[in-house]
Amino acid sequence: MMSKAARFRELLQRKEIARIVGSRDALTARLVENAEFDGLWASSFELSAARGLPDLGLLTMAELLDASALINQATGLPLMADCDTGFGGKINIIRTVQRFEDAGIAGVCFEDKVFPKRNSFLEGEQALEDADEFAGRIEAATRTRRSDDFTVVARTEALIAGQGLDEALRRAHLYADAHADAILIHSKKSSPVEIVEFLQAWQARTPVVVVPTTYPHWNLAEAQAAGVAMVIYANHALRASVSATRDVLSEIRLHGGTDSVEDSIASMKELFSLTAVAQWEEWSA
Ligand code: SPV
Ligand code: MG
Numbered sequence: 001m002m003s004k005a006a007r008f009r010e011l012l013q014r015k016e017i018a019r020i021v022g023s024r025d026a027l028t029a030r031l032v033e034n035a036e037f038d039g040l041w042a043s044s045f046e047l048s049a050a051r052g053l054p055d056l057g058l059l060t061m062a063e064l065l066d067a068s069a070l071i072n073q074a075t076g077l078p079l080m081a082d083c084d085t086g087f088g089g090k091i092n093i094i095r096t097v098q099r100f101e102d103a104g105i106a107g108v109c110f111e112d113k114v115f116p117k118r119n120s121f122l123e124g125e126q127a128l129e130d131a132d133e134f135a136g137r138i139e140a141a142t143r144t145r146r147s148d149d150f151t152v153v154a155r156t157e158a159l160i161a162g163q164g165l166d167e168a169l170r171r172a173h174l175y176a177d178a179h180a181d182a183i184l185i186h187s188k189k190s191s192p193v194e195i196v197e198f199l200q201a202w203q204a205r206t207p208v209v210v211v212p213t214t215y216p217h218w219n220l221a222e223a224q225a226a227g228v229a230m231v232i233y234a235n236h237a238l239r240a241s242v243s244a245t246r247d248v249l250s251e252i253r254l255h256g257g258t259d260s261v262e263d264s265i266a267s268m269k270e271l272f273s274l275t276a277v278a279q280w281e282e283w284s285a
Contacts, residue, residue, distance in 0.1 A: 005149035008078035008106035011038050012151065012182050012207040017224035022234040024050045024067075026074030030274050031237070033075040039106070040079040042068040045119055046238045057116030061087040061096055069103045078106035080153065085115045085129065086137060093137045097144040097152070107151030109184055109209075110134075110141065112158075112171060120186055121214070126161040131171045139178040153209060154180035159187045165197050172198075176206050182229065184209040192218040192226070199227040 002010075011018035020039035023029040024046040032040060045055040047067050053059070061083075068081045081100055086093035093110060100108050111117065112134040114127040134154075141152045154175035158168035172183045183206055185198050192215045199208060207229035212218055223231055248261045272278075 003147070003149060004072075004076075004078035004104060004106040005101075005147055005151065008039060008080065008151050009149050009181070011078070012209075012229050017220055017228055018230040019220070020080065020230060020232050022046045022232065022237060023071050023079075024238055026070050027274055028237050028241075029071045029074045029077065029079075033077050037077070037233075039077050040071060040075070041232050041234060042071055042079055042081040042105075043234050043238075044082045044084050045235055049238060055119035057084055057118075059084075061092070061099070065099055065103060068100065068105055072103065072105055080107045080109055080151065081105050083108045083110050085113055085117050086110045086141075088115065090137050090140045093141050094144045097141045097150070101145055101147065101150045106149075107153060107181075108141070109153040109155050110137065111155035111184075111186075112175075113161075120157060120160045121188055126157060128157060128161050128163065131174050134171075135174040135178040138175050138180050142179040142181075151181045152179075153182045153184050154178070155184035155186060155209075157186055159185065159189075159194050159198075165194060165201065168198055169201055172202065173205070180206065182207040182209050184211070184232075186211055188214050190214055192223075195228075196226050202227070 018038040020041045021032040021037045022041045022043035023032050029040050042064065044059060047064065048055045048059055064081060064083065068079060072079045083096055086096055097108060112129045112131065114129050118126060138152060138154045145152065156168055156171040158171050168185060172185065175183060185195060185208060187194050195210055202208060204227055208227060209230045209232060210223065210228050211232045211234050213234060220231065248265060251261050252258050
């Protein structure tokens with residue numbers, strides 16, 4: 001059987017665009033698998049939010065690893081971990097790759113911002129790391145992995161930082177020279193125009209990953225035609241949970257009971273199934 005890392009690499013390289021989904025816990029990962037997506041994203045935003053924290057580089061490497069390993073073990077889907085800026089300098093990136101590969105994670109993504117990074121959609125300054133320094137870290141990451149299948153994605157935040165297409169391309173080429181397997185190009189524009197310009201100039205030098213949070217009307221077929229290899233639906237499961245939980249709690253409070261929400265929330269039977277109780281009962285027999 002192919003390893004998860006090999007399957008993730010295949011997702012990036014196949015003709016058909018791949019779709020992975022932010023999953024903050026094992027249960028969400030099971031829902032993602034049941035909905036037949038291709039893989040999982042351990043999102044720094046979602047994992048921070050689930051702990052009541054902002055996405056400001058507060059999670060430690062050990063916290064992200066612990067969460068990623070639990071999510072990874074819950075399904076057969078390959079998982080890419082969002083390792084932010086890599087928790088420090090080059091040696092921290094090296095240890096991060098060692099630990100995540102050992103945990104059976106399929107790949108990691110590092111972004112070229114200064115630690116502690118700020119979520120890409122926050123207003124205010126987005127400070128970029130020196131491009132050569134970051135390329136050196138990516139080179140170290142790719143040298144460290146034991147299996148060639150373990151994927152290292154380099155994410156450039158040049159567009160997020162308002163530095164324009166030329167700087168995004170300069171950085172992406174440096175990271176590809178440093179053997180990044182794919183480039184994640186992020187944008188906070190409400191249209192994919194700067195992503196499309198990037199893809200046209202990039203000429204498929206490596207697979208390209210995008211996070212279409214702010215340009216949701218760009219559909220999968222259009223993204224594939226423009227040359228995207230993988231999309232990340234980074235925060236939709238969390239946002240769906242927040243709105244559903246908020247609405248159900250307010251309904252219960254308003255009606256003084258749970259009768260009116262009973263039909264709209266997942267049944268206990270569904271939860272038993274998602275937690276594989278039948279399998280565990282069989283093992284305990
Ligand atoms: C995440 O999901 O943590 C990401 C994507 O890195 S974004 O929130 O858009 O920065
Ligand atoms: Mg993140």
